Each structure stands twice: as C-alpha cells, then as structure tokens.
Amino acid sequence: MALKIIESCVxxxxxxxxxxxKAIYEAKPHFLIDAKKCTECVGDFDVPQCASICPIEGAIxxxxxxxxxxxxxxxxxxxxxxxxxxxxxxxx
Amino acid sequence: MELxxxxxxxxxxxxxxxxxxxxxxxxxxxxxxxxxxxxxPCYSEDAHHYFARMHVAVAPACNIQCHYCNxxxxxxxxxxPGVVSELLTPNQAVKKTMxxxxxxxxxxxxxxxGPGDPLANPERxxxxxxxxxxxxxxxxxxxxTNGLAxxxxxxxxxxxxxxxxxxxxxxxxxxxxxxxxxxxxxxxKRIKGEKAAKILIEQQQKGLEMLVAKxxxxxxxxxxxxxxxxxxxxxxxxxVKAKGAFxxxxxxxxxxxxxxxxxxxxxxxxxxxxxxQALQDECxxxxxxxxxxxxxxxxxxxxxxEDRGDEFxxxxxxxxxxxxxxxxxxxxxxxxxxEAEMNSxxxxxxxxxxxxxxxxxxxxxxxxxxxxxxNVHFGHAKEFLIYEASPEGVRFISHRKVDQYCEGxxxxxxxxxxxxxxxxxxxxxxxxxxxxxxxxxxxxxxxAGITPNGEHAMEDIEAAVMLVYNEMANAGKLDEVKQxxxx
Numbered sequence: 001m002a003l004k005i006i007e008s009c010v011x012x013x014x015x016x017x018x019x020x021x022k023a024i025y026e027a028k029p030h031f032l033i034d035a036k037k038c039t040e041c042v043g044d045f046d047v048p049q050c051a052s053i054c055p056i057e058g059a060i061x062x063x064x065x066x067x068x069x070x071x072x073x074x075x076x077x078x079x080x081x082x083x084x085x086x087x088x089x090x091x092x
Numbered sequence: 093m094e095l096x097x098x099x100x101x102x103x104x105x106x107x108x109x110x111x112x113x114x115x116x117x118x119x120x121x122x123x124x125x126x127x128x129x130x131x132x133p134c135y136s137e138d139a140h141h142y143f144a145r146m147h148v149a150v151a152p153a154c155n156i157q158c159h160y161c162n163x164x165x166x167x168x169x170x171x172x173p174g175v176v177s178e179l180l181t182p183n184q185a186v187k188k189t190m191x192x193x194x195x196x197x198x199x200x201x202x203x204x205x206g207p208g209d210p211l212a213n214p215e216r217x218x219x220x221x222x223x224x225x226x227x228x229x230x231x232x233x234x235x236x237t238n239g240l241a242x243x244x245x246x247x248x249x250x251x252x253x254x255x256x257x258x259x260x261x262x263x264x265x266x267x268x269x270x271x272x273x274x275x276x277x278x279x280x281k282r283i284k285g286e287k288a289a290k291i292l293i294e295q296q297q298k299g300l301e302m303l304v305a306k307x308x309x310x311x312x313x314x315x316x317x318x319x320x321x322x323x324x325x326x327x328x329x330x331x332v333k334a335k336g337a338f339x340x341x342x343x344x345x346x347x348x349x350x351x352x353x354x355x356x357x358x359x360x361x362x363x364x365x366x367x368x369q370a371l372q373d374e375c376x377x378x379x380x381x382x383x384x385x386x387x388x389x390x391x392x393x394x395x396x397x398e399d400r401g402d403e404f405x406x407x408x409x410x411x412x413x414x415x416x417x418x419x420x421x422x423x424x425x426x427x428x429x430x431e432a433e434m435n436s437x438x439x440x441x442x443x444x445x446x447x448x449x450x451x452x453x454x455x456x457x458x459x460x461x462x463x464x465x466x467n468v469h470f471g472h473a474k475e476f477l478i479y480e481a482s483p484e485g486v487r488f489i490s491h492r493k494v495d496q497y498c499e500g501x502x503x504x505x506x507x508x509x510x511x512x513x514x515x516x517x518x519x520x521x522x523x524x525x526x527x528x529x530x531x532x533x534x535x536x537x538x539x540a541g542i543t544p545n546g547e548h549a550m551e552d553i554e555a556a557v558m559l560v561y562n563e564m565a566n567a568g569k570l571d572e573v574k575q576x577x578x579x
Contacts, residue, residue: 014153053277055163085349
C-alpha cells in the first residue's frame, strides 16, 4: 500500500515536509515516494497529506494507479472545458 | 455595465506625486515611516523612478489555490506574479542578491514573493532573510503573502530586517472568496468553498492586525475581478485602512486561456483601464492608493517595469566575485547621490498651473524610463505612464504595458502590427509625450485622435503634461464637459 508521484509533478516541495513517514524525497526530474516507507498516512492522519496539498491534478496516484485528485477536482475547470481551450490554442 | 462616474478630486487638487504614495501623502506620515518608504520603489511612486527592486524565487510551495494562478506555469516571456524560470535555494538566493546589489547599486529592496507563498515555505524563506539581514544589511527585505500562514509567522518576521509585508486580500466576505479560492490547505486537510474562504479571510485580517501592532508596514494587494469582487473592493479598502494598512494596491486581473488558469479557461475577463481607474478613484477617498504596480514576476530584477533577470542566472552569478564590503560603500555613495537628486528636484520643482478653470480632464501617455522626466523614444517605449491633467492639476493614473504578454512578435495574436497594438494600448489618451517620434507612428497616432508630442524631451513629466494641457485648453479643444467612463 503506497502512493506514487508521476511526471506531472511540478517540484513545488509542498508535500515533502508534510509526510509523516518521510517517504517523499527530492529527485530528478521530479519528487518521488519511497513505496517501502509510504503508509498512505494511515494511523497519522485521516487523509494522505501529500495528496491533500498537491496543487496538480493527476500527479499523485494510489496503488491501483487511480489519481487521488482527478481532473477538475482542484482547479474547478471542467475537463471538457480545458480540452476545448487547449484545442483552440493548438489551432492557432 | 454602468460604471460609477469619477469621484470629484479632493479639495486643493492632487498632484501626481501625492496620488501615488509619495510627496504630499508621505508628508503626513511619521518620520519613521517616511524613512522606510522613501527609497522603496514599490511603496513610493516618487522612488520608483529612481530605485530598483528584485525578487528571489525561493518559495515554491503554496497552501492555497487562487483562480488566477496556474502552478504549472514557467515561461521566460511572461511577466506576471507566480511565474519564474529558476527556483533558487536560500544559498543561491543570497549569492544572487549580493551579485545584483553590487552590479545594480540602485537596487534597494529584496522581496520574496513566490512563486508559491513565501510563508508556506518558512524554512527557505526565513533562511534567506536571516542570512541577508546579516550579510547585506543595507538591503531592505520584504515579503508578499496570501496571509493564511501569516499569524504564525509574525514573530519570526519581526526578528529580521523586514519592515514591509504585502498581503493579498481580495475579499472580506466568504461568499465572494468562494468564487476566488477553490481550496486551502489547513490543519492537515484540504478545505473547499465558503468554509475555506472564511478561514483564509480570518487569518489575513488577524495577520494584518498583528503586523500593525508590531510596527511593520503593511501594503494590501487586491486583484480586481469584474463581476466577482468589483463591487466589494471599496469595502475591503475601508476595512484594511481602518486596521492600519498604509497602502492599497488594486491590480487588474490577468486572465488568458493560454495561461491555463481557471479564470483564463472559463473566459473571465479582466477589467478595462476605465474600470480599474474608477475603482482606484473610489477607494482613494478612503485610502492611500498605489497605481504604479507592474505586477512583477516572482524572480524579477531591476527597475519596476524592466527585468534584468537574464544577466543574473545561476551560471552567470557562479562566476562573479563579489566584495560586498566594497559594494556596500559604493552603494551608499550612489544612494546618497540619488536622494540628493530627488530632493533638489523636489525643491526646484516649478508647479505649472492650469490657465483655464472650466476645461474637462484629459488623459495623456508619457514615455519615460525613470528620473521623472520624458526620456524615451516612442518606438522604444515598453510601457507608458498615464497621467490625468485637469484644472485641479496633474495626477498619475496608471501604467500601460505595450506588449502585455509577448515580445513584439507579429506572429502572436491576431496579426495586427506592433504599432497598431501600441496605439490601441493608448486608447482614451488624447496626447502622447515622448522624447522623439518617427513619421509613421506620428501619422497613425493623429489618425487615432491622439496628438503626438516630442517637444518636452528631458523635461519634468508633470510640468510638461500641464503645459500641453494648457495648449489644448487655449486652443479651445477642451471646452465641452465630456462625460467619462460609460463602457
């Protein structure tokens, strides 16, 4: 049972000091979680700390590779609206 | 949308320098506060013509999300808060600051403003401040924060050489706040909606009161978001003034779809120049307003409106040998010379008065790179300062950037030329004062109803603006009373 950080991480450092298990470490090209140390905060907090402060949707996945913060959940931008805006920009 | 008609001028008129935050209004401040702001380019409208500032990007983490911010952003061509190119460690930040201080001696102020929230990165932020207050004691330190972690940081802030704090306060009502802040991270949980906004507002107000009680100067920044907080900011201004903030800076929302922010993608528009000015004027009755803010990047270096960050990248500062003791002596001499120049200009200033008393106000654009004089060629101007002339006097209104988001590149945008875009930037102005101007722009400006004027090169801005105003008045161009701001 462990969370993981994927490549959309922007290296903002917010999660690292919050981890009760010191499982998060700075790495290139982005921060990583040591799966052996990660407890998903069970026993320490009600909710995983890294996923509770991470500002990037989709950057932290659970053991089943499901994002803890799915698209639209943090910014409030509906995913279809984001896709529409990006498509329009590409067209230019 | 119906906009409020401009407020009447305060009695006795209002010169440009008193409407920013300097001269007249600074004279009302205690000597102690005046000494603190007189060479701070962000706090004193007068000082920003002479002194430079820099930001070091040591604070990447944030504890809230704002709808005008996208944490993924990093673009060298962008100039707006929250954007940086290179994240620094405290050690690198100290080195960079000393390199800039030695090479740009008019740099007086070092700020930490992000790219996240400085107080959400207390170790990195305070390590930088602690070392700079020991190793470079002639540099003023300041910090900009969303306020969430502020009450817990006040004690530590007061220990260093920090006498200025900026808090971004966009609202005092959680209902409004819920439309600006989708979430905050608070006591180990992500909190959303009005509940989140309420906590943030309480922390901001508490932090403001605690700073004032410690004698630390507080500036409040507010982002004007049409339809969200435009009707609300006058109240914010009243409240923060009552609590002791000494300056209020209302800034326009920057929102473009390509920034990937909530407001950008959802099509929220920014305010027009008229809307921004109307609100700043409405707040000015209650509060000392700041109008010369350039909304700098979190790693900006140089005079307000310019960015010399490229000269001080990590690889470049690595090779610089800095003797800070020697630099400090040189800086001292240069600062004294600048202050002497400011004082002698102030003393020698000849106030030009309006010759007619019933003429309408006029907006004029001025091309300047500092020293309070008209000294930039029209074609070289990256920004224009906007002044209003009226029978009551001349006052500074705002600045307008020529290329807001891109570097003079015709492939970007809808294909109009740089010149056409520049002229559109000057909408609402009836004259433009510059040191020189070419034939082509001259003709285009005239066709757009803007009178070009290159006759006052190297002259004092306010005096020149009034001279041009008098010429227009005497030519009978300003007799009818024009109703303003009905966009």
